[in-house]
Amino acid sequence: MKIMILGSEGYMGWPTSVNQCSQGHEILMIDNNIKKSLMRNHKRKPLVNQKSINARLLYLKKRFKNKVTFSNIDCSNLNKLESVFKKFKPDTVIHYAELPSAPYSMIGSKEGWLTLENNLKSTFNLISCVKKYNKDCHIIKLGTMGEYGTPNIDIEEGWLSVKHNKRIDKFMYPRQGSSLYHTSKIMDTDLLWFYVRLYELRVTDLMQGPVYGIYYSDNDDSKYLPTFSYDDIFGTVLNRFIVQAVVGIPLTIYGTGHQIRGYINLKDSLKCINLAIKNPAKKGQMEIYNQFTEQYSVNQIAKKVRNALSRININVKLQKISNPRIERNKHYYNARNDKMKKLGLHAELLDESTIVEIAEYVMKHKANIDKKFIKPRMKW
Amino acid sequence: MKIMILGSEGYMGWPTSVNQCSQGHEILMIDNNIKKSLMRNHKRKPLVNQKSINARLLYLKKRFKNKVTFSNIDCSNLNKLESVFKKFKPDTVIHYAELPSAPYSMIGSKEGWLTLENNLKSTFNLISCVKKYNKDCHIIKLGTMGEYGTPNIDIEEGWLSVKHNKRIDKFMYPRQGSSLYHTSKIMDTDLLWFYVRLYELRVTDLMQGPVYGIYYSDNDDSKYLPTFSYDDIFGTVLNRFIVQAVVGIPLTIYGTGHQIRGYINLKDSLKCINLAIKNPAKKGQMEIYNQFTEQYSVNQIAKKVRNALSRININVKLQKISNPRIERNKHYYNARNDKMKKLGLHAELLDESTIVEIAEYVMKHKANIDKKFIKPRMKW
Numbered sequence: 220m221k222i223m224i225l226g227s228e229g230y231m232g233w234p235t236s237v238n239q240c241s242q243g244h245e246i247l248m249i250d251n252n253i254k255k256s257l258m259r260n261h262k263r264k265p266l267v268n269q270k271s272i273n274a275r276l277l278y279l280k281k282r283f284k285n286k287v288t289f290s291n292i293d294c295s296n297l298n299k300l301e302s303v304f305k306k307f308k309p310d311t312v313i314h315y316a317e318l319p320s321a322p323y324s325m326i327g328s329k330e331g332w333l334t335l336e337n338n339l340k341s342t343f344n345l346i347s348c349v350k351k352y353n354k355d356c357h358i359i360k361l362g363t364m365g366e367y368g369t370p371n372i373d374i375e376e377g378w379l380s381v382k383h384n385k386r387i388d389k390f391m392y393p394r395q396g397s398s399l400y401h402t403s404k405i406m407d408t409d410l411l412w413f414y415v416r417l418y419e420l421r422v423t424d425l426m427q428g429p430v431y432g433i434y435y436s437d438n439d440d441s442k443y444l445p446t447f448s449y450d451d452i453f454g455t456v457l458n459r460f461i462v463q464a465v466v467g468i469p470l471t472i473y474g475t476g477h478q479i480r481g482y483i484n485l486k487d488s489l490k491c492i493n494l495a496i497k498n499p500a501k502k503g504q505m506e507i508y509n510q511f512t513e514q515y516s517v518n519q520i521a522k523k524v525r526n527a528l529s530r531i532n533i534n535v536k537l538q539k540i541s542n543p544r545i546e547r548n549k550h551y552y553n554a555r556n557d558k559m560k561k562l563g564l565h566a567e568l569l570d571e572s573t574i575v576e577i578a579e580y581v582m583k584h585k586a587n588i589d590k591k592f593i594k595p596r597m598k599w
Numbered sequence: 600m601k602i603m604i605l606g607s608e609g610y611m612g613w614p615t616s617v618n619q620c621s622q623g624h625e626i627l628m629i630d631n632n633i634k635k636s637l638m639r640n641h642k643r644k645p646l647v648n649q650k651s652i653n654a655r656l657l658y659l660k661k662r663f664k665n666k667v668t669f670s671n672i673d674c675s676n677l678n679k680l681e682s683v684f685k686k687f688k689p690d691t692v693i694h695y696a697e698l699p700s701a702p703y704s705m706i707g708s709k710e711g712w713l714t715l716e717n718n719l720k721s722t723f724n725l726i727s728c729v730k731k732y733n734k735d736c737h738i739i740k741l742g743t744m745g746e747y748g749t750p751n752i753d754i755e756e757g758w759l760s761v762k763h764n765k766r767i768d769k770f771m772y773p774r775q776g777s778s779l780y781h782t783s784k785i786m787d788t789d790l791l792w793f794y795v796r797l798y799e800l801r802v803t804d805l806m807q808g809p810v811y812g813i814y815y816s817d818n819d820d821s822k823y824l825p826t827f828s829y830d831d832i833f834g835t836v837l838n839r840f841i842v843q844a845v846v847g848i849p850l851t852i853y854g855t856g857h858q859i860r861g862y863i864n865l866k867d868s869l870k871c872i873n874l875a876i877k878n879p880a881k882k883g884q885m886e887i888y889n890q891f892t893e894q895y896s897v898n899q900i901a902k903k904v905r906n907a908l909s910r911i912n913i914n915v916k917l918q919k920i921s922n923p924r925i926e927r928n929k930h931y932y933n934a935r936n937d938k939m940k941k942l943g944l945h946a947e948l949l950d951e952s953t954i955v956e957i958a959e960y961v962m963k964h965k966a967n968i969d970k971k972f973i974k975p976r977m978k979w
Contacts, residue, residue, distance in 0.1 A: 297708060297712075328677060328723075328724075328727040328731075331723070331727075332677075332720065332723055335719065335723065336716070336720075339715065339719075339786075340712065340716075343708075343711070343712055343715065344708075347708040347711075370768045370770070371766055371767065371768035372761060372762075372763040372764065372766045372767065372768045373763060373764050373766070375763075379761070379763065381752060381759070381761055381773075382752075382762075383752040383753060383755075383759065384752065384753050386751055386752045386753070386931070387751065387752065388750045388751035388752045390750070390773035390775075391773060391775070393761075393770035393771060393773065394789075395770075395771070395792070395793075395796070396793065397797075399793070402789055402790060402793045405789050406719075406786045406789055406790075409774075409782055409785050409786055409789070410782060410786075412775070413775075413776065413779070413782045416775070416925075417777075417925050417979065545796075545797050551766070599797065
């Protein structure tokens with residue numbers, strides 16, 4: 220199968236590229252490194268710099284013998300995206316080409332609009348290519364559980380049957396994000412669902428919870444791990460907590476810590492991508508999965524880190540700080556995640572050994588950690 | 600009160616400007632004439648060219664003695680919008696600065712993206728100004744009934760209580776438009792609702808049905824009527840039907856003609872704007888109204904035109920043509936419109952004399968009608 224990976228340089232994009240090579244597919248990796256340049260502008264660095272794309276391409280070719288190429292293309296440029304799309308003729312496109320940071324999107328009007336424009340235009344251009352050159356191409360788009368917000372009813376997988384005044388209809392599950400980034404993802408969904416309805420495209424939307432971890436398979440080469448961000452703008456909660464623990468600063472719990480979310484291990488995330496590829500949405504269907512494996516509150520995550528790291532003699536302190544974000548501190552949260560399990564997902568659990576494994580990786584690169592950029596600066 | 604009208608040159612914008620002057624407000628009219636230039640590019644013309652903005656400003660100043668100014672500003676340019684916003688300090692902004700055509704948005708990728716970008720960026724920039732300079736400013740945004748699509752349950756006014764697995768929550772009523780233009784309006788709504796939740800802005804969203812008519816009060820000066828489009832791209836159904844009747848070509852009914860929508864007279868639309876100004880949304884509230892007065896199928900509208908114009912000896916033929924749009928031909932449709940009535944709206948009904956009155960205006964300018972551009976060209 221020919222698979223195009225948009226946003227191949229990211230935390231998800233690179234492991235997906237390796238994983239899809241290991242599945243024997245022909246791969247076209249696409250990225251314009253916009254996130255890297257935004258990180259540089261804001262003086263944020265990943266824990267370890269990635270090897271150059273050329274070194275990584277060589278590694279992929281040597282290890283897997285697949286046909287794999289990379290194109291430095293801005294997906295928000297339609298002409299450029301069209302030119303590679305019609306030449307490569309993908310069967311499946313995995314779409315990660317979006318600015319993924321809630322705090323970044325909330326810095327100011329400039330950053331807010333850049334997030335909206337980059338994310339929407341990449342999605343719009345991808346749709347334009349599929350519509351023009353191959354309506355049968357399967358689009359797999361990474362959504363986020365954050366699109367749902369924290370509703371007072373159970374969160375179903377993408378759709379909701381509504382009975383009202385004795386009549387019934389099925390709708391897209393209501394969405395209400397808590398940052399401009401999340402709102403851009405809701406708009407993405409609006410856009411894809413419109414084109415699925417109208418032109419019978421085939422779209423899978425993976426509503427993913429916060430991802431954690433650094434390893435993506437059981438035999439990763441340690442020189443080719445993904446970028447791992449722990450900072451206030453581009454890092455995610457569990458990874459950041461482990462970094463805080465390793466450098467001996469308290470884990471900063473935003474607000475009461477009662478905020479519940481669904482989490483997923485990077486390894487499971489890749490398994491889900493494979494399940495989505497093998498079970499493509501049908502023509503005219505928007506197949507939506509809730510892509511997380513366990514629900515935890517922030518307090519529970521913090522305590523899990525403390526307990527796990529006590530096993531390797533790291534003394535972890537927890538610190539509640541005033542929530543820099545506007546979000547409900549106490550809320551109902553019960554989200555379904557049956558569909559991936561039905562397709563065969565066996566999840567890695569967030570156990571102590573998983574946390575220790577990540578911590579050991581972080582400890583190896585402890586010298587690279589810049590403590591200045593861990594505490595939240597962006598408030599909204 | 601100081602009122603800023605974004606998109607003041609349009610079919611809604613100019614009558615609103617006159618009407619708001621007549622209410623004694625201080626007015627800043629803003630438009631960059633983008634719709635006019637797109638119409639020129641596509642060789643479409645309104646039935647009658649508007650007088651120059653200078654002539655119209657003179658007319659307003661002479662008739663109403665108000666302070667009224669005009670700025671040729673592209674609302675999708677944040678710096679420019681900010682500069683006039685902070686200088687004028689509006690209490691209320693009426694936001695029409697959007698490309699309003701479903702067929703235009705469906706021409707191709709270029710026109711589609713222009714619609715998305717122009718509409719979203721104008722809204723985003725307006726929000727940025729309000730958030731930065733005056734959170735208390737009341738935003739009145741024109742939405743469209745088309746955002747709801749044609750659901751199988753009653754259409755409530757903006758919000759829907761959902762009971763699910765014995766729990767209840769209230770959500771924004773599900774939205775699913777039938778063109779990219781409508782989708783851009785849904786995204787607008789997503790964006791405004793996000794900022795209302797987060798920053799307690801005050802927003803009124805007027806979900807308007809197709810508007811008809813040319814007169815906006817009982818003592819309009821015939822030299823200062825709004826632009827009236829009848830063409831396939833920028834015209835709306837009832838106005839176009841009347842033009843077809845006047846030039847003696849059959850009224851083109853798209854598909855079965857069973858498509859039901861809610862309609863409103865231009866005069867009523869202006870009354871609603873006034874009611875919205877006088878009953879502003881509270882802090883942190885998104886007040887949503889369904890702004891239409893009567894529901895009709897396309898067949899009913901066509902028959903109404905035929906019957907009305909037989910009174911002035913115009914013989915009207917109806918012709919069903921294959922639907923150029925993808926939309927449900929037969930569907931349930933029952934939308935509420937109680938809230939404006941409760942505020943005091945007394946609606947003009949779509950009676951025969953109203954149709955004759957519009958037809959007489961069209962007959963006076965019959966020589967300007969270009970028959971070439973009435974039949975639908977844009978298909979999706």
